[in-house]
Structure formats: structure tokens, C-alpha cells
Amino acid sequence: MMSENKFQSENSIPDLSPDLFVKADGLDVEDNEKITAPSLSFLQDSWRRLKKNKVAMVSMVLLIVITLLSIFAPVIAPNDPNAQVIEHANLPPRIENININGFNGTIIENDKRIDKYAAKDVPNDVNYYLGTDSLGRDLFSRILYGTRVSLFIAFVAALLNLTIGVTYGLLSGWLGGKVDNVMQRILEILSGVPNLVIVILMLLVLDPGIWSIIIALALTEWISMARIVRAQTLKLKNQEYVLAAKTLGQSTLSIAFKHILPNLLGVVIIQVMFSIPSAIFFEAFLSFIGIGIPAPNASLGTLINDGYKTFRFLPHLMWYPSAVMSMIMISFNLLADGLRDAFDPKLRD
Incomplete structure (x- = not known):
């Protein structure tokens, strides 16, 4: 009996008084309870990851510069x-006050370097930064306007690709069943027709040109x-938030465009x-084979085609538009690869 009382006394809870407690205050305690990382949205978090990719950022800056140069080409x-x-035809590049071979207006003919500007009596204040073509047209100006045309075609094609492709794929995947089956068979028929055949058919109906x-x-x-949007x-259409939206009575189109589409961004x-570089290459290919932009307008493809004809004698006419393209x-492509890693890091190899 005495041992039991002794055990109870040793394990009894002591009296708790206010003096035993010390208030936790001070900056250290407050800082520990703060959330150090700010709350970021999906786009903000993607932008944070994209900025860490130096190659993608350099590519984006380069594209912005090229796009601005093409937009302000008239200026x-x-x-x-x-x-x-015609008097200034086939002149090499010349930049004022720069005496570097390739940019001083000289070329090698018969194992001898000659000044083509002096040979053709070109005034000293007339300089063609990237030379001239066989008709005496300024190559630098034509590259600026040609880049403008190529980018315009690419961006409009990408916009149509975005509008038609996303709408078609979203409806096909959301509706499913027989509707999806019919829509996918239509895609298979269209994908079996080459782009070049469609362009040739377009030329029979429309005049050759941008449109x-x-x-x-x-x-x-x-x-x-x-196809990608459908997949x-x-x-996504069987996810919990989609089922919750159905339960709340939202319409089919509302769920598709307000809940599923943002997750496909x-x-x-x-x-x-x-798709943009693909469209640029396709336009350049058409212009190169002679069924693209009609003369005298220029695109990067037509400039490459013109330079290809005289490449052995005047290589700069082909090198410069090829370098820009x-x-x-x-x-x-590098920016798209960086965006892929930024939007979904799991896709990184």
C-alpha cells in the first residue's frame, strides 16, 4: 500500500502556474511564422523557370529584335x-569607315583584290551594307522586308493553327463516342493530302502570293x-474538378472552355x-521552287533562291538571307524547348 502511494506521488502532475510560462515574442519568432516564398500563379511560376534557361532567354531576345526590325522596316x-x-548591280557589302575584307566593298577577281565601288564609280557617300543583287537592289533593305513577309505568313498561319486546331481537338475529345470517331476519320483523310498539292490547287484558284x-x-x-489537344x-475530362463542375450544373461548353482549355495552355x-518555324520553312521552300511570293516582292525564300543562282561568284547574296532564316x-525551336521545360518540368529528359 505504501509503495502504491509512493508511485502515485512520484508520477503526479505538478501544479501549473503562470510563472512557468514565458511569452514567445521578438522578431525571430515572428520571422519563423512568416511564409518566405510568395504565392505564384501557374504563368508566374513558368516564367520563373523560363528565366533560368539562358539559351531560351537569349533566343527570345533575338526573336524580339528581329521582329521589331522587320516591323519597322519602312523606317x-x-x-x-x-x-x-542597274549601275550598282552585284556590289559587295560596304560599311563606312570599316576596312575589313568582306565589308569594305572589295572582292577578289583573277587572284587580285579590287574595289568594286571604285570600278563602277559609286559615290563615296553611297554604301550598301550587305551589297546589291543582279538588278542593283539593296540586299539589306530586301532582307528586312523579306523577313517581314516571312514572319507575317508564319504568325498568321500559327494563329489559324491555334484557332482551328484547338477548337476542333477540344470538341472531338470532349464529345467522344461516334462524334469523335467521325472527326478523327476526317483528320486522317486531310493528313493524307500533302501540303504541296494543296498549294498547287490554291494557285489554280487564287493568284500566287501571301494569302x-x-x-x-x-x-x-x-x-x-x-490531335494533341484531343489527347x-x-x-482531363475525367478529372475531379470537371466532375465537380458537372455536378454544379455548368454547361458542356462552359466546362470545356473554362476548365479544360486553361489546363491545355x-x-x-x-x-x-x-509550328512557326515550320511555316517559315514551308514558305521558304515554296518561294525557292518558284511558286511562292511573286516578284518584285521578296521573302527569305525568294532571296535565297536568287542568291543560289550566283552563289559561286557572289556568295553573300545567299549567305545573309540564309543566316537570318x-x-x-x-x-x-530553342525557345519552344525552353517553354516545354518551363510549363512542364516532368517532360525534361
Whole structure:
């Protein structure tokens, strides 16, 4: 009995008085309870990850610069891109006060370097930064305007790709069943027709030019976008938040465009970014084979085609437009690759 009382006394709870407690105050305690990382939205978090990708950021800055130069081509271009000065035909590049071979107006002929500007009595205050073509047109001005045309075709084609492809794929994936089956068979039929055949058919109906190329791209380029959006829609439409929206009585279109479409934003943007260089290359290919932009207007493809004819004697006529097109396509692909990692880090290899 005595041992039991002793055990109870040893394990009894002591009296708790206010003196035993000390108020926890001070900056250290308050800082521990603060949330150090700010709350970020999906786009803000993606932008934070994208900024860490130096290659993608450099590509984005380069694309912005090229786009601005093409937009303000009427202000920046030193000459009319279609003005012909036969006396100044086939001149090499010359930049004032720069005495570097390749930019001082000299070329090698018969193992001898000669000044082509002096040989053709070109005034000292007349300089062609990237030289002239066989008709005496300023290549620098034509590249600015040609880049403008190529980017315009690419961006309009990407916009149509976005509008038609996302709408078609979203409806196909959301409705499902027989409707989805019929819509996918239509896609298979359209994808079996080559772009070049459609362009040639467009030329029989429309005059050769920008809009015939845009229409040809709009008829086929959206197919891959529609398939990607459909696949993502099939995966997302059975998620819990979609079922909750159905339970709350939201309409089908409201759920599709307000709940599913925002979750497709990353995939859609990446696909659009990849489609732009594809459209630029397709336009350049058409212009190169002679069924693209009609003369005297220029695009990067027509400039490459013109330079290709005299590449052995005047290589700068092909090198410069080729370099611009290569920079644009590489930058778009690198930026799209960076956006893919930013929007969904799980896709990184």
C-alpha cells in the first residue's frame, strides 16, 4: 500500500502556474511564422523557370529584335527594296569607315583584290551594307522586308493553327463516342493530302502570293494541333474538378472552355511555337521552287533562291538571307524547348 502511494506521488502532475510560462515574442519568432516564398500563379511560376534557361532567354531576345526590325522596316531600311539601280548591280557589302575584307566593298577577281565601288564609280557617300543583287537592289533593305513577309505568313498561319486546331481537338475529345470517331476519320483523310498539292490547287484558284500560302497552311497545319489537344482533353475530362463542375450544373461548353482549355495552355503554346518555324520553312521552300511570293516582292525564300543562282561568284547574296532564316528557326525551336521545360518540368529528359 505504501509503495502504491509512493508511485502515485512520484508520477503526479505538478501544479501549473503562470510563472512557468514565458511569452514567445521578438522578431525571430515572428520571422519563423512568416511564409518566405510568395504565392505564384501557374504563368508566374513558368516564367520563373523560363528565366533560368539562358539559351531560351537569349533566343527570345533575338526573336524580339528581329521582329521589331522587320516591323519597322519602312523606317530602318536605307533604300526602297524594289528600286533597281542597274549601275550598282552585284556590289559587295560596304560599311563606312570599316576596312575589313568582306565589308569594305572589295572582292577578289583573277587572284587580285579590287574595289568594286571604285570600278563602277559609286559615290563615296553611297554604301550598301550587305551589297546589291543582279538588278542593283539593296540586299539589306530586301532582307528586312523579306523577313517581314516571312514572319507575317508564319504568325498568321500559327494563329489559324491555334484557332482551328484547338477548337476542333477540344470538341472531338470532349464529345467522344461516334462524334469523335467521325472527326478523327476526317483528320486522317486531310493528313493524307500533302501540303504541296494543296498549294498547287490554291494557285489554280487564287493568284500566287501571301494569302494563297496562308490558306494552304491553314488547311493542313492545324491537324497536329487538333490531335494533341484531343489527347489531352480525353485525359482531363475525367478529372475531379470537371466532375465537380458537372455536378454544379455548368454547361458542356462552359466546362470545356473554362476548365479544360486553361489546363491545355502549356501544351498549346509549345505546339504553336514549334509550328512557326515550320511555316517559315514551308514558305521558304515554296518561294525557292518558284511558286511562292511573286516578284518584285521578296521573302527569305525568294532571296535565297536568287542568291543560289550566283552563289559561286557572289556568295553573300545567299549567305545573309540564309543566316537570318537559320537564326529565326533555331531561336524559335530553342525557345519552344525552353517553354516545354518551363510549363512542364516532368517532360525534361
